Amino acid sequence: MRRIGATVAVAFPAAFLGVFFLYPIGAILFRGLGAEGLTRLIELLKKPSFWDVAWFTLWQAAASTVLTLAVALPGAHLLARRQFRGRSLLRAAATVPFVLPTVAVGGAFLALFERLGLADGPLHLTRTAGAVLIAHVFFNVAVVLRTVGSFWEGLDPRASEQARVLGASPVQAFRWVTWPQLWPAVAAASSIVFLFCFTSFGVVLILGGPTRATLETEVWRHAVFRGDLASATALAMVQLAAVVAIVMVTNRLQYRRAVVQQPVRRIAPPRASLRLLAANLGLLATVLGLPIVVLVERSLTRGRSGGGWGDWTFDHYGALASRSVLLPASALRALGNSLLFALVATGLAVLVGGLASLVVVHGRRALGRAFDLGLMLPLGASAVTLGFGMLIALDEPPVDFRSSKWLVPVAHALIGVPFVMRTVVPTLRSIDVQLREAAATLGATSVRTRREIDLPIAARALAVGAGFSFAVSLGEFGATSFLPRHPDQLTAPLALFRLLAQPGDALRGQAMALAVLLMLLTAASVLAIEGWGRRGAVRGDL
Amino acid sequence: MGGGLETPGLKVRDLSVVFDGMPVLNGIDLSVAPGEVVVLLGPSGSGKSTLLRSVAGLEKPVSGEVKWGDEDLSGVPTHQRGFGLVFQDHALFGHRDVAGNVDFGLRVAGMPSAARAHRVTRSLALVGLDGFESRRVDTLSGGEAQRVALARSLAAGPRLLMLDEPLGSLDRALRERLTSDLGSLLRRIGMAALHVTHDHDEAFALADRIAVLGGGRIDRIGTPDEVWTDPGTVHAARCLGHENLVELNSAGECALGLLGVGPGTVLVRADRVLIEPFPGDGELTAEVKTSSIRGGRAVVVVDVSGVMLRAWPRNVLAVGDRVGVTLGSGAIVPLKS
Numbered sequence: 001m002r003r004i005g006a007t008v009a010v011a012f013p014a015a016f017l018g019v020f021f022l023y024p025i026g027a028i029l030f031r032g033l034g035a036e037g038l039t040r041l042i043e044l045l046k047k048p049s050f051w052d053v054a055w056f057t058l059w060q061a062a063a064s065t066v067l068t069l070a071v072a073l074p075g076a077h078l079l080a081r082r083q084f085r086g087r088s089l090l091r092a093a094a095t096v097p098f099v100l101p102t103v104a105v106g107g108a109f110l111a112l113f114e115r116l117g118l119a120d121g122p123l124h125l126t127r128t129a130g131a132v133l134i135a136h137v138f139f140n141v142a143v144v145l146r147t148v149g150s151f152w153e154g155l156d157p158r159a160s161e162q163a164r165v166l167g168a169s170p171v172q173a174f175r176w177v178t179w180p181q182l183w184p185a186v187a188a189a190s191s192i193v194f195l196f197c198f199t200s201f202g203v204v205l206i207l208g209g210p211t212r213a214t215l216e217t218e219v220w221r222h223a224v225f226r227g228d229l230a231s232a233t234a235l236a237m238v239q240l241a242a243v244v245a246i247v248m249v250t251n252r253l254q255y256r257r258a259v260v261q262q263p264v265r266r267i268a269p270p271r272a273s274l275r276l277l278a279a280n281l282g283l284l285a286t287v288l289g290l291p292i293v294v295l296v297e298r299s300l301t302r303g304r305s306g307g308g309w310g311d312w313t314f315d316h317y318g319a320l321a322s323r324s325v326l327l328p329a330s331a332l333r334a335l336g337n338s339l340l341f342a343l344v345a346t347g348l349a350v351l352v353g354g355l356a357s358l359v360v361v362h363g364r365r366a367l368g369r370a371f372d373l374g375l376m377l378p379l380g381a382s383a384v385t386l387g388f389g390m391l392i393a394l395d396e397p398p399v400d401f402r403s404s405k406w407l408v409p410v411a412h413a414l415i416g417v418p419f420v421m422r423t424v425v426p427t428l429r430s431i432d433v434q435l436r437e438a439a440a441t442l443g444a445t446s447v448r449t450r451r452e453i454d455l456p457i458a459a460r461a462l463a464v465g466a467g468f469s470f471a472v473s474l475g476e477f478g479a480t481s482f483l484p485r486h487p488d489q490l491t492a493p494l495a496l497f498r499l500l501a502q503p504g505d506a507l508r509g510q511a512m513a514l515a516v517l518l519m520l521l522t523a524a525s526v527l528a529i530e531g532w533g534r535r536g537a538v539r540g541d542l
Numbered sequence: 543m544g545g546g547l548e549t550p551g552l553k554v555r556d557l558s559v560v561f562d563g564m565p566v567l568n569g570i571d572l573s574v575a576p577g578e579v580v581v582l583l584g585p586s587g588s589g590k591s592t593l594l595r596s597v598a599g600l601e602k603p604v605s606g607e608v609k610w611g612d613e614d615l616s617g618v619p620t621h622q623r624g625f626g627l628v629f630q631d632h633a634l635f636g637h638r639d640v641a642g643n644v645d646f647g648l649r650v651a652g653m654p655s656a657a658r659a660h661r662v663t664r665s666l667a668l669v670g671l672d673g674f675e676s677r678r679v680d681t682l683s684g685g686e687a688q689r690v691a692l693a694r695s696l697a698a699g700p701r702l703l704m705l706d707e708p709l710g711s712l713d714r715a716l717r718e719r720l721t722s723d724l725g726s727l728l729r730r731i732g733m734a735a736l737h738v739t740h741d742h743d744e745a746f747a748l749a750d751r752i753a754v755l756g757g758g759r760i761d762r763i764g765t766p767d768e769v770w771t772d773p774g775t776v777h778a779a780r781c782l783g784h785e786n787l788v789e790l791n792s793a794g795e796c797a798l799g800l801l802g803v804g805p806g807t808v809l810v811r812a813d814r815v816l817i818e819p820f821p822g823d824g825e826l827t828a829e830v831k832t833s834s835i836r837g838g839r840a841v842v843v844v845d846v847s848g849v850m851l852r853a854w855p856r857n858v859l860a861v862g863d864r865v866g867v868t869l870g871s872g873a874i875v876p877l878k879s
Contacts, residue, residue: 159635161598161600161620162635163635163646165626166647166650167624168621169619172621173621176649180637181637
């Protein structure tokens, strides 16, 4: 009985990963490394237009990372080194943007630029690199705030106090004592942000426009728009190679970071001065809050031209229920599809991620390490590569799955599994060995111990991971944009993308209404579950 | 003083610090003259460290002033105060070697590197760590790390050195040795020092004056001799290591007889409890309850009609011995509660 259970725990996640991730990625490699594929790749590398795209992908990711650091590091200092009312609220609120659907955020920034009169004219931001950079800052502030913030909090404040006592000014103390300890965390966070920006898709597609293409959007354009699978394959190969390189660098930096961290006796941090607090919160509120506020406002108004205030109305929300010519189904039905897919994807992610976590923590060492790495891959590999791989691999025997509408939640589950594992594995590992030994000495069998001790604690971690994968599935756009073939597969982000692509006040209003609903659902699922899970002994972070 | 130039040295007047609405320090008055070693003695949580941090400018007091001579330091940031502070767990910079730690204060002051190297060598020699310049700080033992921290603070040339339980995390033997090393070093270089500890032996070994802290106030301050012979309060007596605290009833009586002081608690000084080997030779008779050797001398606890008194007899006694006890002059010290 136990053997069968163990076999299932290993086989099911392995098969899931193999069929739906490794096989599609393998298909890209197989095509790309064939004689024809290589010819195409060489042709591609000779085109100046490719180098334009590659260069833009690279520099926008680098610039986004630098900008994100500039906005988030003062906030990280505030969270780590100062006390103020609403500290935990700020931490939670700043996390929300990270999980918001990229398409909805793209919509929010479109609305913001229109509201500020920056949609066109000489100072326009829409369809510029600037727009892409700002949106990337919006998403990634949370990454820096959380990873650098918590690391900074763990550094012994006495080192910098000692520097002050020895005559160093605050700037000198930071430069010579704090920074040498902090930079590995900053480097690790930067490399993650760089990876996210490098593989960013929805935001670039919406805010960058056709002239601002990255490798991701080019894969999509060639595969979906033009049906040129050979060129798309060559581009995907380049993208894969770049992502693997970035992930390797990231892992190295993560390792260095783990070495530096040390336990510390706490001193109560000083209160934040009002000026410091106001400057920081003002900046964060502007970057993170303003787009959302304008989005909500835009979804509730009508009849504006130029920038004046319109009339308040709920019509845009009402219109979501009716069918429009642009969409194969009503926006509301797309939202329904999204919720259904998110439920199925979450169930799958919890099942696969939960079993895999057990294998990682309790299974044989080599097997555990393979699972840990393998199931994290979908998080690193770009969603577009995944979607493209599924597009070319799963629509013909031996695995003809593309006509099934359930391929969408399967793709989402692949992306959700890492989130489940990232919360469950550290929690399972943290369950006190003594607790388990105590149970054993009290006569509990190993199965019983697992049920009575591990399960209740792991359940909360599973729930937190589930909340994240639910939110991720609701907003997933990169992989999904390659898959649907019929109305049943239309998800809310896809519908939103099509609405945003069209001009016209009413359509724009509808798009904003849909974006608001999508954001609300996403934010609510993460905040509710996280608030509950954090009260338990849940460890781990993204 | 009457209008003349004030003498240099640290002067803390009416200093109060509040954390989250809770007073931690409550109207502290304290001074340290140049070359003087003042020890702050008190249990953990009595606000000793907070007082040091306030003097260093790392905590902001709600009221009161910190001055050096007649220079008011209230608005002066930490790095311009010219005070050194050695933390309990030494807070060495892990990313620098020993020399890199010791010359930190000189680098921020912009001293040229040749002069820095010279000063580092001298500072390390002062604490007995010659040749340690290129050692990594994570290869140092606890005592070595603490001496590097001391050398680092001394190298910067402070006008006042503050030490926050610098020996607290070391084992007893090492602590005693370093305490005596520290004491002779401070006197040799004539450094003004404010030293924090909860260990009364350490306080007596180092101090020119001892200030006993309790409940955010200074309970008693004076030379070691003054505070030991007259601690003033029950709290101070306990901090200073006195154990013969005896409750008197409302008539001022206890089993020792009428002691001639009012009701409350009195201290019976262990050095004035005179033990006579023959019961008949003392004013009172007693039985030896425990007997041991501490710090190389005999220590006993005797039972005088139910009152337990610690005493230092000239000879080693056995448990169960009957002895005579005489309370010498000044043995009874009244205490405020």
